[in-house]
Amino acid sequence: MGIEIRVEGLKKSFGRQVIWEDVSFTIPAGxxxxxxxxSGTGKSVFLKNLVGLLRPDRGHVYVGDGDVPRLRENQLYELRRKFGVLFQDGALFGSMNIYDNIAFPLREHTSKGESEIRRIVLEKMEMVGLSGAEEKLPGEISGGMKKRAGLARALVLNPEIILADEPDSGLDPVRTAYLNQLFVDLNADLGATFLIVTHDIGTARVLPDNLGLLFRRGLVMFGPREMILSSTHPAVNQFFNARRQGPIGMAEEKDQAQLDDEGEAPQTMPAPIQPQLMPSDGRVRPAMRRPGEWLAQHNIKPPPGSFIDDEGRDWLKDWDDLIDNGHRPR
Ligand SMILES: Nc1ncnc2c1ncn2[C@@H]1O[C@H](COP(=O)(O)OP(=O)(O)OP(=O)(O)O)[C@@H](O)[C@H]1O
Structure with missing residues (x-):
């Protein structure tokens, strides 16, 4: 089962460049x-702080019992086994074939024999749809396959937390959709805690249970997806609806003159909230909330057209049928 990550009062700077002043939030387990x-708001830096590759100037990162910035090197080594990290380009070793790349953490971090390693590597390769590509070199496979190979390697030590830094960068929309489905299926199967850094609004709107936005040297908001997608907070509304009007500019933030030029930003209605991506076998993940539940609890009307899927089904109404059909996990 996944573990919670609790971040408190995190400050990070490089020289005089302050990345964030005071970031606090909890990434829920599972x-x-x-x-x-x-760009440049410190998303990758944040992931590195979670695994202790960078240290904050101030603040805490609680993972399980430990406070990551205060762990000794040997404790960090142990802690990192709880994490599976998917770097932007898959970070594969170019001279090793895909099989050896995926086997690498098992050979480095465990004393398992080659037959056990083979069983695990082939199982993870099948999970990510790479069976048959064992002998290929990273240079011989597509960007999407590299990401999946990186993901298989991130999974071999059965991590409780999976971090993915822009897993969808450079992928076409179809491959991105497959990768998103894979994340949902893996979360349903493994129950691990997933934190995904992405620029893809399409991904952000349908994949996660929770969303967060970094801007202006801090975390603007973090919370359940319905809270963020229905928000009228200027930066949150602008970002998640991919609009030009609002406080975010070409160079991160606009100055007052630019904002004045735009005049009073119109109170823009958030776009319809689409149904959340389900596991491909139709199960309901334990973390999944009933569509519309958060909005109803907070007395917020869903933006018009929300929760209607591509086939025209209304998830607010059809949800009970899904549950009745026995899809809730036992
Ligand atoms: N090791 C480092 N030393 C100095 N500055 C760094 C270091 N790592 C990152 N930075 C700076 O910190 C800022 C945030 O970088 P980061 O890569 O986390 O941004 P990001 O939000 O992931 O951006 P993008 O969306 O473009 O990938 C950048 O200005 C970067 O130059």
């Missing part, structure tokens, strides 16, 4: 969370 933000 759920899929996504972190977004304009």
């Amino acid at each position: 759920e899929i969370s996504a972190l977004l933000g304009p």
